[in-house]
Every structure is written in structure tokens, then in C-alpha cells.
Amino acid sequence: MKHATVSVDGTRLKSLLDGVNQFGFSPETGGYNRLAFSESDMACRNWFMEKMQAEGLDVRMDPVGNVFGRFGPADGPCVIVGSHLDTVADGGAFDGSLGACAALEAALALRDANYAPSCAIEVVATSEEEGRFGGMLGSQAMTGQASLDWVNSARDSDGVLLKEAMRVAGLDWARVPEARRSPQDVKAFLELHIEQGPVLERAGCAIGIAEEVSGVCYLEVQLSGVANHSGTTPMDLRCDAFAGLTDISASIPELIAKLGTEQSRITIGKVDLVPNHPHTIAGRATFSIIIRDTSRDVMCALRDAMQRRAEDAAERHGLTFTLTPKSWLDPQKLALELAEATEHAVKELGLTYQRMPSGAGHDAQTMQTLCPSGLIFIPSQRGISHSPEEYSVWSDIENGANALLHTLIKLTS
Numbered sequence: 001m002k003h004a005t006v007s008v009d010g011t012r013l014k015s016l017l018d019g020v021n022q023f024g025f026s027p028e029t030g031g032y033n034r035l036a037f038s039e040s041d042m043a044c045r046n047w048f049m050e051k052m053q054a055e056g057l058d059v060r061m062d063p064v065g066n067v068f069g070r071f072g073p074a075d076g077p078c079v080i081v082g083s084h085l086d087t088v089a090d091g092g093a094f095d096g097s098l099g100a101c102a103a104l105e106a107a108l109a110l111r112d113a114n115y116a117p118s119c120a121i122e123v124v125a126t127s128e129e130e131g132r133f134g135g136m137l138g139s140q141a142m143t144g145q146a147s148l149d150w151v152n153s154a155r156d157s158d159g160v161l162l163k164e165a166m167r168v169a170g171l172d173w174a175r176v177p178e179a180r181r182s183p184q185d186v187k188a189f190l191e192l193h194i195e196q197g198p199v200l201e202r203a204g205c206a207i208g209i210a211e212e213v214s215g216v217c218y219l220e221v222q223l224s225g226v227a228n229h230s231g232t233t234p235m236d237l238r239c240d241a242f243a244g245l246t247d248i249s250a251s252i253p254e255l256i257a258k259l260g261t262e263q264s265r266i267t268i269g270k271v272d273l274v275p276n277h278p279h280t281i282a283g284r285a286t287f288s289i290i291i292r293d294t295s296r297d298v299m300c301a302l303r304d305a306m307q308r309r310a311e312d313a314a315e316r317h318g319l320t321f322t323l324t325p326k327s328w329l330d331p332q333k334l335a336l337e338l339a340e341a342t343e344h345a346v347k348e349l350g351l352t353y354q355r356m357p358s359g360a361g362h363d364a365q366t367m368q369t370l371c372p373s374g375l376i377f378i379p380s381q382r383g384i385s386h387s388p389e390e391y392s393v394w395s396d397i398e399n400g401a402n403a404l405l406h407t408l409i410k411l412t413s
């Protein structure tokens with residue numbers, strides 16, 4: 001119990017966050033742009049690595065750009081703690097960066113308290129978590145899930161090859177397999193992250209302890225009808241692709257009520273209409289359907305039901321349709337023992353908390369395939385994230401960092 005009173009240094013944590021956020025800031029939008037392997041992303045990684053080195057940690061960058069700072073025993077297994085430094089386009093100030101900075105601050109607070117961990121603590125700033133190239137390359141490489149075939153061919157939405165972006169960033173894509181960690185070397189992984197949703201704020205809870213992460217099913221649907229004059233074509237003689245799309249979209253709430261759970265989410269977020277002209281009936285609609293739930297069976301049931309809705313809508317409006325499965329990520333249960341360690345730590349700190357699922361994807365779900373992994377949330381103001389409006393109040397940030405610190409003590413004492 002002699003470390004029961006250790007706490008993070010809020011001023012130092014703030015300066016670490018400010019340090020990270022000097023990279024990629026856009027004065028026009030107020031957002032942060034550290035797209036994976038961009039100049040600002042790599043400059044930020046190097047800054048973070050130098051910062052850890054200056055603090056006396058043993059640092060290295062692995063072949064996919066994950067940055068590590070080791071504290072404690074030089075040999076033997078470690079607990080990895082951290083989050084990602086890359087952002088989406090015009091992302092917020094806390095998504096990922098908070099978890100990386102809080103992990104470093106926790107290690108420094110322990111060092112300052114002359115804490116001798118029973119195994120090493122490796123602070124990590126993971127790379128390419130936001131999926132610019134369609135995966136979570138940093139953690140997937142650590143867990144052996146990034147095949148060279150995939151790395152060789154993956155592209156971002158502008159068609160830029162992953163391996164080319166890595167080359168420009170000074171990384172060798174052929175060395176990706178070397179980033180793999182062995183299960184014997186990693187005892188646990190722990191991540192602090194903003195919730196990116198409204199649940200904690202609404203419940204008035206300081207801390208969320210994630211028990212599981214929703215899976216993601218990505219379908220692409222194309223409805224094809226006849227583009228025609230909006231004035232001369234009677235309503236009952238149309239093959240309107242947009243009308244088919246709206247039928248499918250309108251059926252979502254009823255479908256979730258029938259087959260889904262409280263964790264079910266179905267989103268049509270990207271739509272391309274052709275010709276997309278005010279005076280022309282839409283001849284073609286191509287759109288995304290994203291299905292999320294914490295149960296694989298529920299995801300399958302929702303996917304099958306969406307397919308039937310698309311068939312029905314196509315028939316009703318005289319359309320042909322194709323449905324292409326683009327990707328599938330299984331739901332992932334996180335480690336119960338880590339959730340319990342955090343729960344104990346949070347109780348000792350006297351913080352309010354609740355256990356909850358994570359609707360968003362995180363490195364912790366990938367790391368769980370390698371080692372027991374835990375994920376701690378703090379409230380996001382109005383639940384907003386992936387936006388310059390993203391905000392968390394400072395007291396919540398410090399509480400979260402202390403919850404991370406004291407969970408870490410439980411894992412390494």
C-alpha cells in the first residue's frame with residue numbers, strides 16, 4: 001500500500017498533451033491532422049520518443065512506427081500501456097493522444113515515487129490506429145495480424161499505397177513482421193481513452209471500464225434503376241434508386257427493435273447518387289451500411305435482415321441490387337481481470353464508475369488477442385469526437401490518468 005498516494009502530475013501531463021498537439025494543428029478548422037505516416041505524424045512520434053529518452057526511458061521505434069519507452073527491468077516480460085498518436089482528418093485534441101500522454105505521465109510519476117515495478121512497464125504510442133489504410137496497423141503488427149500480402153496491397157481512400165506512405169516516412173514495409181511481440185514478453189496491455197460517446201456524461205460517472213468492444217460489419221450496397229426526367233416521369237412509372245435507399249434506411253429502427261440489442265448500431269453514412277442532379281431521378285445509389293454490436297450472432301442476424309430489406313426495396317422500386325461485404329471485425333471481450341484491477345483502483349480513488357461496452361474500435365481489442373487487455377474511458381463533453389469540438393474537462397482527464405496509474409500499480413507490484 002505504500003504507493004497508494006502516488007498521483008499524476010497534472011501540469012506535466014498538460015505539457016505533454018500540448019507538446020503532442022503542436023503537431024498537425026490547423027488554425028483554419030481548429031482540428032488536428034496527424035494522418036498515419038504523414039510528416040506531422042512522424043514528427044510527433046519522434047518528438048514523443050525524444051521526450052521519453054530525455055526522461056531516461058529506454059526508447060525504440062518498431063518497423064511500423066510504434067514508439068516504445070521502457071521503464072523498470074531491462075529484461076523479462078512487460079506490461080504495455082498507451083494509445084495512438086495518429087488522428088483522423090481534423091480530429092480532436094484528446095483521441096489517442098490522451099492515452100499515450102497519460103501512460104508516459106503514469107510511468108514518470110512511478111519513477112519519481114521510486115517505485116520498482118515487478119516487471120517492466122513499456123509506454124507505447126501506437127501507429128495507424130485510425131484506419132487510414134483500413135486496419136489498425138500498429139497493434140495488428142504487434143499481434144501478428146498484419147500479413148505482408150495485405151501490407152503490400154493496402155491503399156488509403158486517395159489510392160496511396162501503404163508501403164509507399166511507409167517508405168516516405170522512413171519505414172520499410174518488408175520488416176513489418178519484425179514488429180510482432182511474443183505472448184511470453186507481454187503480460188498485459190492497458191489503454192486510457194476518451195469515451196467518444198455521451199454515456200458517462202449522461203450518467204454523471206467519472207470513469208468507464210470497458211468490458212467488450214463491438215464488432216463492425218461493413219457492407220456496400222448498390223441499387224440501380226433508371227435516371228429519368230423528374231417532370232415527365234409519373235410517380236408510379238419510376239425506377240428510383242434513391243427511393244429504394246430511403247426505404248432501406250427507414251426500416252432500420254424497426255429492424256433493431258426486432259432483432260437487435262441496446263448495443264446495436266446501423267449507420268448509412270456514405271451515399272453516392274448518380275447523376276446527383278436536382279431535376280433527374282436517381283439512376284444509381286451506392287451506399288455504405290455499417291452494423292455494430294457486441295454479439296456476433298446479433299451482427300449476423302442484422303446483416304441478413306438488411307440484405308432482405310435491400311431485396312424487398314429493390315423489388316418494390318424496380319431496381320437491381322448488389323451487396324458487397326467490405327469488411328468484418330468480430331466483437332471482442334476484454335480481460336475480466338484487468339477490468340477488476342481498474343475497478344479496485346477506481347474504488348480506492350473514490351471515483352464514480354460504470355462498466356460498459358465500447359461502441360468504437362480501439363487498439364485494446366487487437367491487443368486482447370495477444371495478452372489480457374483493458375480499456376478505461378473518461379467522459380467526452382456532449383459525446384463528440386473525431387471533430388475539433390472534441391473536449392474533456394481537465395478534472396476528468398486527471399481522474400482518468402490516476403485510474404490508469406493505479407491500475408498499472410496493481411498489474412506490476
Ligand SMILES: [Zn+2]
Nearest residue numbers: 084095096193
Ligand atoms: Zn482513438
